[in-house]
Structure formats: C-alpha cells, structure tokens
Amino acid sequence: MDLGRLGVWYPTDRLDAAGLRALLGVVEGHGYGTLWYPESTGYESIALAGFLLANSRRLAIGSSIANIYARDPFTARRALATLNRLHGGRFALGLGVSHVPLVEGVRGHRYDKPVPAMRAYLEGMRKGGKGAPEGKVLLAALGPRMLALAAAETDGAVPYNVTPEHTRQAAQALGPGKVLAVEQKVCVETDKARARALGRKELARYMVLPNYVNNWLRLGFTEADLAEGGSDRFIDAMVLSGDADAVKAGLRAHFEAGATHVCLQPVTEEGDVAARDAMIAALADT
Template identity: 85%
Template structure:
C-alpha cells in the first residue's frame, strides 16, 4: 500500500457528513496520500471508514486508531477484509489500546496491561483467517515494548504526539520494511503566542492521560514542563508553528529520523475551515 509522503490526521467527530465530504475533497484534491481518523466518543470506526472510502476516490483511509476494546479480533479482521475488498484495498487498520477513561469509564471494560492485551488481540486477528490479514495492520505504539510488538507482529506503527527523537528511536526498533506513520500537529501562524494558545487548547485532553505523559517523560521533558498547560518548549515541540517553511523543516526532521509517512494534524480555531485549507495548500509539497 502506498500511503504517500504526507497524510492528514483529523478529529472527525467534529464534522457532520457535509463537513467530512468537504474535508475529503480538500485533502484528496491537494495531493495528500492518506486521511487518518481517530475513534473516541463519536463516530464508530468501521462505519466511518466505510463512509470516508465511499466518498473518496484514491485516498488511503487509515484508522488512527481503532480501539481494540470496541470490537473483538475476529470482527476487526472481517472489517479489514470487507473494506479492502469493497474499496480497492484502500483501508489501513490502525489499532490501539486507547486509555483507561475511554475503556473503563466510557465502555465499561477492564483495561488490561497494554502490550499483553495487544499481543493477544493480534493473535486473534491471525487466528481469524488463513494467511496474512487482507490489508496493513499498524499499532499505536509509543514505548519500546509496543514498538517491538509492532515490528514482530504488525506492518508498522502509527505514533501520536511524538518528536523526531521518538521517530528515530521508533525507526530503530521497527527496522527496515515497516511503516512508520508519524502524526505531527502544525499551525501556520505568525503570532507565536496565538499559535501556542491554540496548541495548549488542542493538547489539554492528552495531558491527563498516562500513556502520553509517560512517553513525554521518556523523551526528556520534565514534570514541570508538563504542568499548567505545558511549557513553551513542550508546546513548540508538539505543535510546529510559524511560517510554512519553518513548519516544513519540522516535518522533514521526522523523515530524516526515519519516518516513512507523516500525517499532519491542522491546529486551528474550531470550525475555521479557511485556515485549515490554507494550511493544506501551504504544506502539500513538504
């Protein structure tokens, strides 16, 4: 599967059907290779993938991520096979263990240890059919153990909220021949204070989740830098901001570190599709 050099990651729960179609037209029309979407409290992952595939022509559509507690492994494999067969092999199944509030608080399941839970799920996917799965299976991997599992039993990884240093580490663990599709938040904005304010608002939901906090600490950020909305150094690392060339240089740092694909998340005011589309235009050749 060709993911293309650049893709777009979008919090699709914020968009209705018309908004999703407009996003697809913009992303596809500007030459991006893949559209990635999450699974949170709104749209169900597989149903949404079907809509996105049906309303696009050439884009790869990737779940980033489908929650393993939302459907059993057999169903996940059948979903991958179904979407791949009906839409020209354009679906990539990104899987993740999600977070305790999304699993225990929202769904009422027990949140198991992440690596054993994912290993058992991948075993179930293999057991659900003969031979390799019908399309790529990628893992939301941050720590070295989950990355090692992605190297051994999946087609690669889709890290989120990371830096080029993490990308370098991930590439080393995954090894050659694996997909390393890295998410990076971006904000083309000359006013640094405004860009940081938008970044802090976007990151607030993640800064209470241990999976991300622990990874940021592993990457060298201090506990103090993660307090009160995050230090300027932390925010600038998580959200590339400035003029288009500065942002492009930040994206290229991920490729230099070993990423095979970078998916940009466009940080704007809520509903500011004009700013979103302008950023898509400006970064399409990064």
C-alpha cells in the same frame, strides 16, 4: 497499498457528513496520500471508514486508531478484509489500546496491561482466518515494548504526539521494511503567542492521559514542562508553528529521523475550516 509521503490527521467527530465530504475533497485535491481519523466517543471507526472510502476516489484511509476494546479480533480482521475488498485496497487498520477513561469509563470494559492486551488481540486476529490479514495492520506504539510488538507482529506503527527523537527511536525499533506513519500537529501562524495558545487548548485533553505523559517523560520532557498547560518548549515541540517554511522544516525532521509517512494535523480555532484548509494547502509540497 501506498500511503504516500504525506497524510492529514483530523478529529472527524467534529464534522457532519457534508463536512467530511468537504475535507476529503481538500485532502485529495492537494495530493495527500492518506486521511487518518481517530475513534473516541463519536463516530464508530469501521462505519466511518466505509463512508470515507465511499466518498473518496484514490485516498488511502487509515484508522488512527481503532480501539481494540470496541470490537473483537475476528471482527477487526473481517472489517479490514471487507473494506479493502469493496474499496480497492485503500484501508489501513491502525489499532490501539486507547486509555483508561475511554475503556472503563465510557465502554465499561476492564483496561488490561497494554502490551499483553495487544499481543492477545493480534493472536485473535491471526486465528480468525488463514494467512495474513487483507491489508496493513499498524499499532499505536509509543514505548519500546509496544514498538517491539509492532515490529514482530504487524506492518508497522502509527505514533501520535511524538517528536523527531521518538521517530528516530521508533525507526530503529521497527527496522527496515516497516511503515512508520507519524502524526504531527501543525499551526501555520507567525504570532507565536497565538500559536501556543491554540496548541495548549488542543493538547489539554492529552495531558491528563498517562500513556502520553509517560512517553513525554521518556523523551526528556520534565514534570515542569507538562505543568500548567505545558511549557513553551513542550508546546513548540508538539505543535510546529511559524510560517509555512518553518513548519515544513519541522515535518522534514521526522523524515530525516526515519519516518516513512508523516500525517499533519492542522491546529486551528475549532470550526475554522478556512484556516484548516489553508494549512493543508500550504504544506502539501513538504
């Protein structure tokens, strides 16, 4: 399975069926290797993957991430095998522990310690069949312990909301031969004030989640950087902005740090499909 050099990450819950088909056409038409999607409170991850695979021709489709509290390990393994058998081996299963509000508040489960919970889940997947799973299994790994688990037990990692410095650390932790597919938010916008305003709006939902906050503090951001919507330094690191050349340089920094794949997430006003598609087109040759 080839994820390609570049992918696109998109919050698919915002789109209906026609919108999803249009997005697939844009991403595939500009030569990207993979479309990545989340699992939050909208579309169910595996059902959505089937739709995306059925409505594309060559794109790899990756969950970023499928919530381990949403389905048992046996089901996850069978879902991975089913999608790959029926769609030419084009599905990558990114797994994550999600966050307390989504696990306990929405799903009604108890949120366990992330690394032991993920280790037990992967063990359950191994017990669910003979041999290796039929397709790539990747972890949403931020901290050193989850990265070590990804290196030891899976095909690699799909870090989210990170910097090239984190990418460097993750590449070292994973070692050679592993997938390191890094998400990076982008805004092709030369008005810095507008780009930062869009970035703050997009990041607000993540800045109340301890998993991300703790990782940002490990990366050298301060409590002050994360206060009042985020400092300019923090926002500029999380959302690359400027003209297309400036954004491309920021994306290339992840490759230079050891990423094997970078998936860009266009940051626009919600519903501004024209701006989204223009950014995807402008950055396709990074």
